[in-house]
Amino acid sequence: MLGFLKxxxxxxxxxxxxxxxxxxxxxxxxxxxxxxxxxxxxxELTNTETFCTSCHEMRDNVYAELKTTxxxxxxxxVRATCPDCHVPHDWTNKIARKMQASKEVWGKIFGTISTRxxxxxxxxxxxxxxxxxxxxxxSLECRNCHSDESMDITRQSARxxxxxxxxxxxxxxTCIDCHKGIAHQLPDMGQASLLIGAGSAQEVSSYxxx
Amino acid sequence: xxxxxxxVAALVLAVAGSAMAxxxxxxxxxxTPLNTxxxxxxxxxxxxxxxxxxxxxxxxxxxxxxKIDGYQIDLNxxxxxxxxxxxxxxxxxxxxxxxxxxxxxxxxxxxxxTPRRYFCNQCHVVQTxxxxxxxxxxxxxxxxxxxxxxxxxxxx
Numbered sequence: 193m194l195g196f197l198k199x200x201x202x203x204x205x206x207x208x209x210x211x212x213x214x215x216x217x218x219x220x221x222x223x224x225x226x227x228x229x230x231x232x233x234x235x236e237l238t239n240t241e242t243f244c245t246s247c248h249e250m251r252d253n254v255y256a257e258l259k260t261t262x263x264x265x266x267x268x269x270v271r272a273t274c275p276d277c278h279v280p281h282d283w284t285n286k287i288a289r290k291m292q293a294s295k296e297v298w299g300k301i302f303g304t305i306s307t308r309x310x311x312x313x314x315x316x317x318x319x320x321x322x323x324x325x326x327x328x329x330x331s332l333e334c335r336n337c338h339s340d341e342s343m344d345i346t347r348q349s350a351r352x353x354x355x356x357x358x359x360x361x362x363x364x365x366t367c368i369d370c371h372k373g374i375a376h377q378l379p380d381m382g383q384a385s386l387l388i389g390a391g392s393a394q395e396v397s398s399y400x401x402x
Numbered sequence: 403x404x405x406x407x408x409x410v411a412a413l414v415l416a417v418a419g420s421a422m423a424x425x426x427x428x429x430x431x432x433x434t435p436l437n438t439x440x441x442x443x444x445x446x447x448x449x450x451x452x453x454x455x456x457x458x459x460x461x462x463x464x465x466x467x468x469k470i471d472g473y474q475i476d477l478n479x480x481x482x483x484x485x486x487x488x489x490x491x492x493x494x495x496x497x498x499x500x501x502x503x504x505x506x507x508x509x510x511x512x513x514x515x516t517p518r519r520y521f522c523n524q525c526h527v528v529q530t531x532x533x534x535x536x537x538x539x540x541x542x543x544x545x546x547x548x549x550x551x552x553x554x555x556x557x558x
Contacts, residue, residue, distance in 0.1 A: 261472060350452035351468050354495065374472070378479040 238293075241273040249305050250274070257376045270337075277333045277375060278322075315379035323368055331367035338367070446532035455529070458542050463525035470528055475521060482522045483515065 237243060245251040255274075258264050263272040305311040305318075326333065340360060345353040359365040372378065434440035448469045455465040473481035485494035503519045504511045519525075541549075 349450050349468065358495075359493070373474055373479065373481070378474055380477070381479045 239275045239279055241275070244274040244278075249311065253305075253308070253311050254376045261375055263375055272337065272375075276336070312379075316381075319372075319379050323372065326368040327366060334367040334371075446530035449529045449531060458540065466526050466528045468528075470523075475523065480515075480520065480522075487515070 241255075245255045258274075263277075265271075303310070305314050340356070343356065345356055348356070355370065359370075360367075431440045448471070449467070450469040452468055454467055457464055470482075475482060483499075484490055485496040486499050488498055490496075491498045499515060499519070501511065503515050504513075506512055506516050507518065
């Protein structure tokens with residue numbers, strides 16, 4: 193083994209006899225682009241709703257519910273798809289998220305949510321992961337489409353304007369604190385149901401533990 | 403024989419009745435024949451004024467002055483309570499569900515909303531800007547009292 197590595201190292205170190213340095217540099221450069229591009233394309237492919245809903249776990253539960261909400265059809269005709277809310281657009285976050293996603297492939301193999309019953313049992317835990325994530329990034333995905341700077345509260349209902357002015361613009365709360373369950377049905381919240389209006393992920397968890 | 407006659411009479415009545423109904427009762431179909439689809443009326447908008455509405459009598463469950471699209475009320479969660487529960491009103495600044503919402507059928511006060519009042523939409527509803535199909539002749543107690551006062555002595 194050590195001998196093999198030594199020989200390999202020698203080969204790599206030996207100057208090339210047949211190809212010019214320029215050619216090799218260019219070659220490396222081109223291959224780099226090809227691999228990077230391929231990686232990118234693979235990410236793009238897995239970043240579509242078609243991909244997400246190719247698994248029945250995602251299609252039969254969360255996707256079916258999304259269809260009745262404002263993020264699927266509305267008067268403006270602008271749609272939010274799964275990756276809009278669930279995978280950060282930022283490149284570095286994207287990779288980190290994909291690494292976490294390999295846990296999902298694991299889940300598929302071991303079928304953690306392969307039936308409706310299993311999904312309902314696990315739903316609260318999955319939702320809590322999402323709430324914690326959105327709370328930690330100050331609802332980044334929501335803000336990719338909705339920005340509080342462009343929000344004209346004079347055009348909102350008095351109730352919405354009051355909440356946004358009092359608690360959003362002051363930085364006291366973030367979108368997900370108040371807008372849980374806008375895209376899918378809520379899991380069994382127990383007593384925390386009393387707080388979903390504005391409870392932080394931590395507050396909700398502490399209620400759930402009671 | 404008698405039975406036969408009454409049967410014929412009933413039939414005649416039924417046919418006449420339905421003929422009359424056709425001319426006098428406006429249906430949702432309008433004049434559209436059965437084999438074609440009628441144009442549905444435009445959907446009415448929910449009233450979302452955030453202004454509390456009058457209560458027509460003291461026991462009336464107040465009307466909901468805001469829209470409730472997509473508000474989940476089921477075994478899992480109750481969106482209304484996220485603003486109207488005792489614990490939530492400080493943040494929401496919404497009116498708290500009154501004490502009657504905590505009372506069970508023996509008038510005992512429970513720690514949180516009584517199961518009898520969990521499904522809010524049984525009693526509280528939103529209004530739309532739809533034109534009423536029939537005139538509403540309801541008068542409230544103040545008008546009744548006025549009427550009685552103005553007509554006192556004229557009848558017994």
